[in-house]
Amino acid sequence: MTTTVERGQSARPQVGDVAFTARGIKKHYPGVKALDGVDLEGYAGEVLAVCGANGAGKSTFAKLLAGVETPTDGEIRVAGYDHPVRNAAEAEQAGVLMMFQEPLIIDDFTVGENVWLYKLREGRDIRPWATKVDSNSHQTREVLGKVGLGALRTNQLARDLGPGQRQMLSLSRAEVTNHQIMILDETTASTSEEHFNDILDLVKREREAGTHIMFVSHRLNEVFAMSDRIAVLRNGQLVDVLKTSETTPDEVTTLMIGQALRAVERPAPVQTEGKQPLVAVRDLHGGTAAGVSFDVYPGEVVGLYGLVGSGRSSVGRTVTGQKRAASGTIQIRGEEVQLNSPGQALDKSVVYLTEDRRLEGFVKDFDNGENMSLVVLPKWSKGGVIDTTKEKSRVRELISEFQVKGGPKTYTRSLSGGNQQKVVIAKWLESDPDFVVLDEPTKGIDVGARANIYEIIHSVAARDKGVLVISSEAEELLSLCHRILVMRNGKVVAEFDPSEADTDDLIRTALTHQD
Amino acid sequence: MTATATAPAPSAQPEAQRSSPVVDWLKSQYALYILVALLLVATITRGSIFWGGTNLTNLLLQMSIIGVVVLGELIVVLTGGIDISVGSALGLAAVIAAGLFGGPSVFLGLVVAVIIGGIVGAVNGWLVAFRGLEPFIVTLGMLALARGLVYAYGNGIPINPEAAASYATFGQTTIIGIPVLAIIWLVMVALIAFLLYRTVWGRRVYAIGSNIDAARSSGIPVRTTLWSVYILAGLLVGLGGWMFLGRFASGTSTAGNLLELEAIAAVVIGGARLSGGFGKVFGAVVGTIIFAVIANLLSLLNVSTFLQDAFRGALILVAVTLATVQFSRKRRATAGK
Amino acid sequence: MTATATAPAPSAQPEAQRSSPVVDWLKSQYALYILVALLLVATITRGSIFWGGTNLTNLLLQMSIIGVVVLGELIVVLTGGIDISVGSALGLAAVIAAGLFGGPSVFLGLVVAVIIGGIVGAVNGWLVAFRGLEPFIVTLGMLALARGLVYAYGNGIPINPEAAASYATFGQTTIIGIPVLAIIWLVMVALIAFLLYRTVWGRRVYAIGSNIDAARSSGIPVRTTLWSVYILAGLLVGLGGWMFLGRFASGTSTAGNLLELEAIAAVVIGGARLSGGFGKVFGAVVGTIIFAVIANLLSLLNVSTFLQDAFRGALILVAVTLATVQFSRKRRATAGK
Amino acid sequence: GQIYPSSQPAQGPAGGVEPNAQSVTIGFAQQQLQAPYFAAMQVQAEQIAKDKGFKLLFQSANKDPAIQYNQMQAMMAQGANVMIVNATSVKGQYQMMTQIASKIPVIYIDTGVPDTGMTSVSSDNLTIGRESGKITAKRFLDAGKSSIKMVILTGPATDEFVGPNRRQGFLDGLKEGGLQYTIASEQSGDYQQDKGQVAAENMLAANPDTDLVLGLNDSMALGAYNVIQKPQYKNVYVAASADGQKEALALIDQGGCDGRYISTGLNSPSLAAEQALGIALDVATGAKKPSDYPPESFTKAVGIGCENIKEYYDPNSVF
Ligand SMILES: Nc1ncnc2c1ncn2[C@@H]1O[C@H](COP(=O)(O)OP(=O)(O)OP(=O)(O)O)[C@@H](O)[C@H]1O
Ligand SMILES: Nc1ncnc2c1ncn2[C@@H]1O[C@H](COP(=O)(O)OP(=O)(O)OP(=O)(O)O)[C@@H](O)[C@H]1O
Numbered sequence A: 001m002t003t004t005v006e007r008g009q010s011a012r013p014q015v016g017d018v019a020f021t022a023r024g025i026k027k028h029y030p031g032v033k034a035l036d037g038v039d040l041e042g043y044a045g046e047v048l049a050v051c052g053a054n055g056a057g058k059s060t061f062a063k064l065l066a067g068v069e070t071p072t073d074g075e076i077r078v079a080g081y082d083h084p085v086r087n088a089a090e091a092e093q094a095g096v097l098m099m100f101q102e103p104l105i106i107d108d109f110t111v112g113e114n115v116w117l118y119k120l121r122e123g124r125d126i127r128p129w130a131t132k133v134d135s136n137s138h139q140t141r142e143v144l145g146k147v148g149l150g151a152l153r154t155n156q157l158a159r160d161l162g163p164g165q166r167q168m169l170s171l172s173r174a175e176v177t178n179h180q181i182m183i184l185d186e187t188t189a190s191t192s193e194e195h196f197n198d199i200l201d202l203v204k205r206e207r208e209a210g211t212h213i214m215f216v217s218h219r220l221n222e223v224f225a226m227s228d229r230i231a232v233l234r235n236g237q238l239v240d241v242l243k244t245s246e247t248t249p250d251e252v253t254t255l256m257i258g259q260a261l262r263a264v265e266r267p268a269p270v271q272t273e274g275k276q277p278l279v280a281v282r283d284l285h286g287g288t289a290a291g292v293s294f295d296v297y298p299g300e301v302v303g304l305y306g307l308v309g310s311g312r313s314s315v316g317r318t319v320t321g322q323k324r325a326a327s328g329t330i331q332i333r334g335e336e337v338q339l340n341s342p343g344q345a346l347d348k349s350v351v352y353l354t355e356d357r358r359l360e361g362f363v364k365d366f367d368n369g370e371n372m373s374l375v376v377l378p379k380w381s382k383g384g385v386i387d388t389t390k391e392k393s394r395v396r397e398l399i400s401e402f403q404v405k406g407g408p409k410t411y412t413r414s415l416s417g418g419n420q421q422k423v424v425i426a427k428w429l430e431s432d433p434d435f436v437v438l439d440e441p442t443k444g445i446d447v448g449a450r451a452n453i454y455e456i457i458h459s460v461a462a463r464d465k466g467v468l469v470i471s472s473e474a475e476e477l478l479s480l481c482h483r484i485l486v487m488r489n490g491k492v493v494a495e496f497d498p499s500e501a502d503t504d505d506l507i508r509t510a511l512t513h514q515d
Numbered sequence B, C: 001m002t003a004t005a006t007a008p009a010p011s012a013q014p015e016a017q018r019s020s021p022v023v024d025w026l027k028s029q030y031a032l033y034i035l036v037a038l039l040l041v042a043t044i045t046r047g048s049i050f051w052g053g054t055n056l057t058n059l060l061l062q063m064s065i066i067g068v069v070v071l072g073e074l075i076v077v078l079t080g081g082i083d084i085s086v087g088s089a090l091g092l093a094a095v096i097a098a099g100l101f102g103g104p105s106v107f108l109g110l111v112v113a114v115i116i117g118g119i120v121g122a123v124n125g126w127l128v129a130f131r132g133l134e135p136f137i138v139t140l141g142m143l144a145l146a147r148g149l150v151y152a153y154g155n156g157i158p159i160n161p162e163a164a165a166s167y168a169t170f171g172q173t174t175i176i177g178i179p180v181l182a183i184i185w186l187v188m189v190a191l192i193a194f195l196l197y198r199t200v201w202g203r204r205v206y207a208i209g210s211n212i213d214a215a216r217s218s219g220i221p222v223r224t225t226l227w228s229v230y231i232l233a234g235l236l237v238g239l240g241g242w243m244f245l246g247r248f249a250s251g252t253s254t255a256g257n258l259l260e261l262e263a264i265a266a267v268v269i270g271g272a273r274l275s276g277g278f279g280k281v282f283g284a285v286v287g288t289i290i291f292a293v294i295a296n297l298l299s300l301l302n303v304s305t306f307l308q309d310a311f312r313g314a315l316i317l318v319a320v321t322l323a324t325v326q327f328s329r330k331r332r333a334t335a336g337k
Numbered sequence D: 001g002q003i004y005p006s007s008q009p010a011q012g013p014a015g016g017v018e019p020n021a022q023s024v025t026i027g028f029a030q031q032q033l034q035a036p037y038f039a040a041m042q043v044q045a046e047q048i049a050k051d052k053g054f055k056l057l058f059q060s061a062n063k064d065p066a067i068q069y070n071q072m073q074a075m076m077a078q079g080a081n082v083m084i085v086n087a088t089s090v091k092g093q094y095q096m097m098t099q100i101a102s103k104i105p106v107i108y109i110d111t112g113v114p115d116t117g118m119t120s121v122s123s124d125n126l127t128i129g130r131e132s133g134k135i136t137a138k139r140f141l142d143a144g145k146s147s148i149k150m151v152i153l154t155g156p157a158t159d160e161f162v163g164p165n166r167r168q169g170f171l172d173g174l175k176e177g178g179l180q181y182t183i184a185s186e187q188s189g190d191y192q193q194d195k196g197q198v199a200a201e202n203m204l205a206a207n208p209d210t211d212l213v214l215g216l217n218d219s220m221a222l223g224a225y226n227v228i229q230k231p232q233y234k235n236v237y238v239a240a241s242a243d244g245q246k247e248a249l250a251l252i253d254q255g256g257c258d259g260r261y262i263s264t265g266l267n268s269p270s271l272a273a274e275q276a277l278g279i280a281l282d283v284a285t286g287a288k289k290p291s292d293y294p295p296e297s298f299t300k301a302v303g304i305g306c307e308n309i310k311e312y313y314d315p316n317s318v319f
């Protein structure tokens, strides 16, 4: 750890000591039992993975441990701290650091200031001249470098960061604060392999220093790469706690969702020879995309792989009218189009599923029904008047089709992260687009539902539509796509046939620093 | 498509809804409690007069003009905007409707007033939606501009339309005991409720107010929708200006003065959020009634002019504080924030 | 590393995201352009009078009281709140400072005024921070309550302190040609800038305004900080009340009337965001000067009273529109929103 | 240093005596424009300025002494020789006006600040009210009523001087005329027609047996007149204690001696403006010295009722 140990040298727990004890934890929201009697211990110097389907209660448990929410019943004790943790301030004193699924970043602060946010905590007196100095220091850059944000300027506004960068930025606080428990709630959901290595390093350092790390993720390979034990939640109850070395991904999956996962079949190849491409992009510039050309044929699922910042989202946004292209042409079925706004793109049946759920994904004051119907509403109305019966019945169907844990009247913002993502996917696919760009579509979605989403994507393509999937998971693209493009520095640098490539090929191509 | 049985059965899920609708609704209706409390006070102190036919008619008349303006303010606030020019715009609509061509007919006045209101709204809306300016500063400019035009139009002297007598007659006409002006208000309430709750446009207004980025990236025509909101608000204000003529039969230069504060207050006390995306027509109506009843009651109680403002202020503070006591206590208990 | 042909190297990317700090700063200073344009107009039309010593002194005096209030408004707006009670609170502070114990001394008046302002701010802040009420409605209640107390305290009749003559002398004292009142304002500007930019408290204020959830979960004491903001704003307003006495030597019942609109307008035109988290002291000062210059200029140009409001409004609209033309054009080109 | 070193009133026009009317600049600081009375004064003043050829700087203060102070300073910066001020606050502007008057001769119109300035041309609100009150008393007595119940529409809470005088004058007039009265309620109508109408509605609802609604100006009384058109108020009458606004005079004229708008008092904006501007011009051109004037002079005070309405009603006047 780099810094400033503030809370004295109070005896750090030894590896193997109990770090926290949760007894009979219940958390009930109106109409939902998010947690229903969980007993769990964590030990110092271990990585405890928490697995479970979407809405199983993982984030809820993490929030209770971090003191952000108060349990309906039961008690959490943190070692070295006398009282049960009751609120965020107490948890902070007890040394609990939480990384939220939706990272809490102050948009109007610079990157550097966000690193040192903890210095604004309660109890610290008003020290003149104390605030500005740190945020641009050598130390700040070092800290940022450790979480893979070395290329950022410290005085850049946090507002301009992408979701992946936001996650890593909030993670940088782990480097500057002193804590006994660190909670990573899907911190890896929108990060690429590159950042995962930074996280691995961080976790390793923390663990050696005796920190208890709680790791929540839907990526089982990461869980197995990192954890010592795996706690499995299902419907708010603790199903089992397993030693990682003594179990297999299949067993965990079975515990999580009640049955084993079927392997996802790679899609049958589509015939593209001699056909007219559905979408033809030529020399596209915009955002970080710098001269991108590619075709998508009807019936095709094309993957777009690359590191964070390689320009994938810029491509996705620009070809769907979310952002205006600086230059380049886009043809749809051979006809050149100008997509200057999402509305225009929608008129041409071209849509973009955002990777930034927090900002652009759903309307926070809308319930699931309203969010799902937002795009297609004009189709469900006559003369501008909404056909409510149609809306209601179709929303119900969508909810079951996409396995959303929540009803039509539930506020989308109160859903678990994965379920929010399902609502957003449903919203877009319901508009029956000809060409759809899915940016990190399975972000935060559990393995069970993931298979379901894959099938939905395939069924879209099967109707002679085009799909472009942007993902940071090489494995996902390999099993999902007909073709994979790899981007680097704003350009497409390679194309792979999934049946002839493996994860390493993709990662290597994405990382290589020369052509 | 055939769901692939790996996940828990979806049919069990709708239970996970927000809490019972009735409780939820009651919780959010603290404006209603304030109103009930006020009516209780009115009944106890001046019951017979307050509930008398004359006073009820007066009350209805007193709230119908501001009521229409409040509706306009509501839709603007729903988008996350604010319109502080409503009072001046109402004055402008009233004065020009009274003075243009000499104000020969009530119907022509309606057309003129609504057009003037619509123009003011269109300018506000264009600057906000297409130029991306802060609504507060735009409508502040309009507040001064419109009021200035009112003064300039009549050199500060009231403008009496030729049809003053017809306006006066019209303004006090009742239909089955209910003043027409109040009926116009109620029709507008129904219209706005319909637009907001039952049309695509209404849904878009809420979406824009709640999360403008999500709205934009979902393909909603944000700018034109925003513009239409300000225009509609302007039309309502223009209508209010015409109703002003119906009620007072004269386009005074102070028409609508300081109305903006009361309109915003009614919207906010009715539960709408100033940052947008949340608020109900019902709440705005209750808010309108609250402020009308407060003013009426202070008059009926013959509270000294010197004390009226103090009473009004204290009443507002006590009411909003009391109304939230129980909820915030509950909130703290569960959330411990 | 060997960068590849056309694409910018990754290390160069962050540059592409935000332009140079100077350009950035200039871009955000459209208030400054408005001011420069106004000064140009003033110079062309009434140069000799406008830049005359008398008028500059008048101008400084005219903006110093509202200037202090604007600072209070600014910190409240930075938290995402709004305070529309500043005008009434200023009036209350002035009237009570003038009347309590007969207003025997200027210094006692300062203490009383500041305490009154602080109390008003503390009540507002408590309701906002600890009761979670909407700042608009709270300060609306306070607006009416404080103004009502002003009326009630003197039955609407101005209160002349015993030390009226000393107040008058004090108010027109100058130090090296600069009125003391203006010096007090400038000292407050420096103080608030220091607090906002150089202390933990200031950072907390910005953090809360920008993202209250993030602030809370980072362990920032949200409630007490919010409370302190409203109290500080109240103290500034109280100081403004005392300065009012220094300038007018009488606690009139209209003291501070409608000041809130101008204060908010100055803050907003100075570039602060009403939803909080963004805004600069420099901008607020420029905003203050803009409105003072507009009022002064309209007087100097002897624009007909009937047209003054219209001119002021049109000026505001034209200014903010023009100032953003280039930026919004640029923004649209790159962002395509 | 001090901006206003002296507290003695100026003894001659600011910037020295001007040779003729064409080179004179007169500042006119009006207190507000919200009531037609004040607006009419401006129209009149501008007319006179045009006729006589002097330069008129006219500003209106929205009832706020602070704004008025700024405006007066701006007028002085522009080289006004003499200042005509309709003060916003009788008591509250003492120090302010002492400062201003130390640099420029100040003539008050309508509302003055005692012990400051050189002279004041005002309507005698007490007398005007009394004259109107006497006419109203006579009407009720003629109709066989010797005692009435009345409600009053007052100005805003900030109305320290004019309103209370008009009110007192009117009540004195009723008493002098031999009419007993009880006041059932008093509410502010802000001197505005629409606010006056609403306040009258409320007071009449609470006191349906009222005989008379008194407005302290015609605007408010006109609002009340709208209310008493309702059938349930057919025995309610309206009177104003001052102004003589055209619309009110028209009603008195129309109704004759059975009309329900009984009386008002003459408070002529044009008379006052004429007189004040005359003094200002004389002082500025050196024809007279500030010390030649008495501290106070009054414009003509009469009550207007159905009997003398023909003398005062001019359908073509501005006010
Ligand atoms: N503030 C809230 N109000 C109402 N219900 C809530 C709230 N927060 C969470 N829930 C509900 O609690 C349940 C558990 O949510 P939680 O976020 O803990 O799930 P999770 O296991 O983290 O899922 P995911 O993998 O999708 O992130 C969900 O059904 C969710 O809808
Ligand atoms: N056409 C465009 N014009 C302007 N800005 C754009 C355009 N397209 C994208 N952007 C913005 O440029 C920024 C690029 O950010 P970043 O480099 O993090 O993403 P990326 O490289 O495109 O995506 P990824 O990390 O998914 O590969 C984003 O904030 C995006 O909103």
Ligand SMILES: [Mg+2]
Pocket (backbone or CB within 6 Å): A058, A059, A060, A101, A185, A416, A417, A418
């Ligand atoms: Mg979660």
Ligand SMILES: [Mg+2]
Pocket (backbone or CB within 6 Å): A162, A309, A312, A313, A355, A439
């Ligand atoms: Mg991306």
